[in-house]
Amino acid sequence: MLISCPAGADVSISMRLDREEATIADSISMVVSIAGARESDTLPVFKNIEDFDITQGGTSSRFEVINGKVNSGIDYTFFLQPQKTGTFEIGPVEVTVDGKTYRSNTTTLKVVKQPESSGADRGPLFLTAGLSSTKVYVEEQSIYTLKLYHQTRVSNISLDLPEIEHLTFRQLGKPVEYHGFYNGRSYDVVEVRYALLPSEEGICGIEPSRMKMTVAQPGRRSHRGFFDDPFFSFSTGRTMAVASEPLELNVLPLPGKGKPSDFSGLVGSFKINSKLEPNTIKAGESVTLTVLVNGRGNVNRIPDLKWPEPDHIKVYADEPVLKVKEDAKGLSGSKTMKWALVPEKEGRYKIPSLSLSFFDTETHQYREIETSRLCISVLPGEVKQVQASPDHSNGQKIEGHAKKAVKELGHDILPIHTSIKDLGKGSIIRPGGLILWSFFLGPFFIYAVVFLGLKLGKKSDRSLATLTAKKAAKEFIRKCRRDGLSSSDLTLYFRDYFNERFGLSLGSLTSEEAAEILKSEGADLDTARKILAILKGLENAVYTGKGQKACDLGEDASQLVRQIEKEIR
């Protein structure tokens, strides 16, 4: 599948060496990387390379697609053979891609004499240690370089550094591998560098560092067999340990003479720069003052600079940003401090300079550096409410600008409460308040009254019905005791009893009607049947012309009504 490099992709060129210091006998590998192109019109052309013999080592091309983005490039490898000792600035390298010439960075290489042959052959595997400077001041860094020389293949390398009080080791970058010479013999070299930061004066002995590794043993068999393949190296390796030579570091105290009062312990070489953006604004707008301190040394000791607030300018400080870099030469870095300045009135304001003291390791004395004097011109104009933040240079609203978290610029308590209500009465909770209690008790009382009223109403209705029933039964029984009671009379008495007892207004009462009424009112079926039988007998007597004759059912009828009253309550 062919994927073409996108047209107009950014082309960049860089150059790097495999080490920063070499002996005159060494062959130094240099890689020229062209990013953004898969081929170049010409081979790289070198500047300042007269003191080296150069041979081409090969070309490799890179092509990768990450998240749909195509990255491609070419790496040219060259080997430099120094012709003399000294410090050389190599480069830049020029390459022409699509008719356009690109330039790389430059790099520095120090070439030293080959060490005098000690006569002693150190064998195929050994470790050396060296210090960039054996005499340093407190907090000044010295570079501790460990080099593992090996002629056999090694793997699984681990390192034990000595533990020394008041001395901090800080690794500088990743270990580098290259090819070199020692005592005229060719070796593969693994180099690792550390920055040593002493915190107390005195002679500091550095115990040997130890490296442990697995060393391949190709000579164990007379011929290369299947298991001599590096893939199976675990079965052929031997664990070995090598130690470096002990060293001594003389840590000098920082001189007391001339020590500035604001000295923060910063040691190294530093610069300070400041800028003001913009220089001219309208009253009420803000400008950003940026101060950058950068250099090489213990950068974490760069102090937060204090800024004397001038009259009529409000100052809002941003959080300082410290960046620490580690390279082969040691620790370096920068601290960026920003302030948003908001002049209150129009005019011309002088910004006082900010100073910083440090101990210069090159001149061996204290130095004070300061920012240049700056001025703001404030023109009359409409006073705007600005968001005072160093990142918003002039307080103007930028369309489509990404929102940022609100940054706290100051801390304080909120003001007093002046509108205190009910001061005359106080504001203690008063559970005895009439309205409150009426809310609590009022609904309960209303509910209770209504509930009782309903209960009582039901009870009185029932009492009245009971009284009426008693009265009707009593009247019926009284009538039944009369002498000369006939069937017609008894029929009428039954009708009157039913009308009064059950609140009816019947003109006549049949036996079936009477039985149904009793059943519906809850009387026993037997009682209903009895009344049915009695009334049927009475109806027969009336309809057969015996209605006026004396009847002897009075006592039975009375008993039956009593029974009805018992059953229906």
Added chain:
Amino acid sequence: MVCFLGPDIMALQTSESEELLFSSNQAYRQGRFQEAIDGYGRLIRSGHKDGNLYYNLGNAYFRKDQLGLAILNYERARLLIPGDADLNFNLSYALDKTQDAVSESQDLVNMTFFWLKDLDLGKLLWGFAVLNFLLWTTLLIRLFFKFEWTYYVCLISIILWIIAGASFGLKWYELNTDNRAVILEQEVNILAGPDIRDTVLFKLHAGTIVHYERSEDGWSLISLPDKKRGWVKAGAVEPVMIDCKPVFTAG
């Protein structure tokens, strides 16, 4: 120096109180914080136990760098106006300035009834009263209309009534058993016993909130949430509860 001025309750007329409040506010604004402290203190002692007055007093103490007294008065204000946003902001800010890391663990009741910390007793009582009214009204309606919806309305009303009642009860209990106290002095030694010759167990600093247990012979027994306990001179610690005598500085 901390001193107790005693129960000099003065019956101030309403107009006098308003005048005193106005002049105290003016004093505060003009940076005469001691004058403001005296004025707010006089108002409180005359019976105006208002959360806003405690808040203002706390502010004035804060401005005078008396962190312990500031936190004490903010806490007292919180008993009366717990939901006040300004108060909670200032109290939080003042507590940030304290030196001792003492944190009160949240119990299950406080986590369940999470609204208690933002509501004062009066609001809870009124809430309970309104729900009480709602409950009996729905029960009354149910006497006449026995529909399904009246049943559910009654059920919901009963649940809300129980929650409101429990909230009120818990708050009442919390206020009546609040034994918190505030360290007033910049740094105090907490001793193993109520005697200056006793072993120093630990040190506390101004503004730290502790639990007050009891007092003996001018010494107070205090404890911390992590079970540390010890004795401190009575004047160096002051209970938060409002019915205790307010404390004012002489200068």
